[in-house]
Amino acid sequence: RGLRTCLISTNLRLIEESFRGIKQAIQAKDTLQNVTILSPSETLHGMKALDVCCMTKNLLAFYVDRVFKDHQELDPRILRKISSIANSFLYMQKTLQQCQRLCHCRQEATNATRIIHDNYAQLEVRSAAIKSLGELDIFLAWIEKNHQGTSAA
Amino acid sequence: VPCVSSGLPKPTNITFLSINMKNILQWNPPEGLHGAEITYTVQYFIYGQKKWLNKSECRNIHRTYCDLSDETSDYEHQYYAKVKAIWGMNCSKWAETGRFYPFLETQIGPPEVALTTDEKSISIVLTAPEKWKKNPEESSISMQQIYSNLKYNVSIYNTKSNRTWSQCVTNHTLVLSWLEPDTVYCVLVESLVPGPARLTRPSEKQCVSTLKDQTSELKVK
Numbered sequence: 001r002g003l004r005t006c007l008i009s010t011n012l013r014l015i016e017e018s019f020r021g022i023k024q025a026i027q028a029k030d031t032l033q034n035v036t037i038l039s040p041s042e043t044l045h046g047m048k049a050l051d052v053c054c055m056t057k058n059l060l061a062f063y064v065d066r067v068f069k070d071h072q073e074l075d076p077r078i079l080r081k082i083s084s085i086a087n088s089f090l091y092m093q094k095t096l097q098q099c100q101r102l103c104h105c106r107q108e109a110t111n112a113t114r115i116i117h118d119n120y121a122q123l124e125v126r127s128a129a130i131k132s133l134g135e136l137d138i139f140l141a142w143i144e145k146n147h148q149g150t151s152a153a
Numbered sequence: 154v155p156c157v158s159s160g161l162p163k164p165t166n167i168t169f170l171s172i173n174m175k176n177i178l179q180w181n182p183p184e185g186l187h188g189a190e191i192t193y194t195v196q197y198f199i200y201g202q203k204k205w206l207n208k209s210e211c212r213n214i215h216r217t218y219c220d221l222s223d224e225t226s227d228y229e230h231q232y233y234a235k236v237k238a239i240w241g242m243n244c245s246k247w248a249e250t251g252r253f254y255p256f257l258e259t260q261i262g263p264p265e266v267a268l269t270t271d272e273k274s275i276s277i278v279l280t281a282p283e284k285w286k287k288n289p290e291e292s293s294i295s296m297q298q299i300y301s302n303l304k305y306n307v308s309i310y311n312t313k314s315n316r317t318w319s320q321c322v323t324n325h326t327l328v329l330s331w332l333e334p335d336t337v338y339c340v341l342v343e344s345l346v347p348g349p350a351r352l353t354r355p356s357e358k359q360c361v362s363t364l365k366d367q368t369s370e371l372k373v374k
Binding site for chain 1: 252256
């Protein structure tokens with residue numbers, strides 16, 4: 001019982017479109033090409049359906065409670081897009097709260113989440129935030145793949 | 154002998170052209186050097202790894218493209234590539250791509266389309282495109298295996314009434330019913346994947362005619 005039963009519906013297209021508008025600018029500011037935060041091959045790619053809900057919840061919290069707070073953006077256009085993504089994530093967090101029973105966390109998801117937070121902590125906070133924002137496409141692609149019923153067509 | 158990084162202008166418009174995970178790096182020659190004997194050297198980088206890697210088949214080449222499909226075949230990773238121009242002993246600075254994410258950026262090619270007709274119907278059978286593979290002997294991977302939510306947009310054009318309509322289907326067979334007998338219909342199909350918008354490539358237009366209406370033929374006799 002994967003994410004499908006937890007994430008009722010969210011418009012991934014809107015989030016993807018917002019990200020596309022900032023992808024080039026944000027990724028260009030990330031000059032540390034030899035480091036990743038999400039490390040998908042260690043964290044997301046092997047994730048079992050059973051752990052998808054918890055991992056989504058943890059990653060949403062990572063972005064809402066850490067990344068969006070640590071990032072300082074001067075460009076109003078980019079700031080608007082980031083705010084739109086942040087609001088969508090807050091909405092997704094609310095919908096996930098409605099299925100606490102189905103969203104328990106096993107060690108696998110907890111370990112994967114710790115790797116991400118450890119990666120983040122190893123960088124200067126502004127660099128870490130910029131890099132995490134630049135890796136939003138990895139997270140969004142993972143949500144799309146693990147919850148095809150999510151996006152409004 | 155390494156070239157000297159001089160004021161030679163960089164190649165421009167460096168991008169990946171990706172179709173079914175066949176990933177070609179392409180660029181334009183540096184501006185203002187028409188007629189000069191320019192060669193190029195390419196390197197690529199796997200995001201999160203440690204260093205830039207050489208592509209030996211794309212060292213000192215005259216062409217303005219380089220096939221990096223093999224080097225970027227793990228489509229869930231992300232990549233960078235860069236190219237520099239060389240003229241005699243001088244070389245330009247590197248021109249670099251943005252971060253390339255094959256899983257989200259590759260264009261999904263059209264399916265194979267097989268049509269069979271009846272008096273008032275056309276049966277369409279679609280076969281999903283295949284992922285790029287290094288050797289023809291390798292077993293094929295269908296793009297459907299990578300994108301399980303792959304859909305098709307089928308456009309149908311009635312050449313007699315000039316009417317066009319389209320249908321979005323997920324399965325591989327489709328029967329168009331209640332058509333006009335003895336009429337030519339043309340079909341075009343595009344592959345679609347929900348997610349960030351991507352460029353699409355429609356199939357070749359295929360036209361077939363529905364059969365003559367046998368009942369009216371009998372009455373005439």
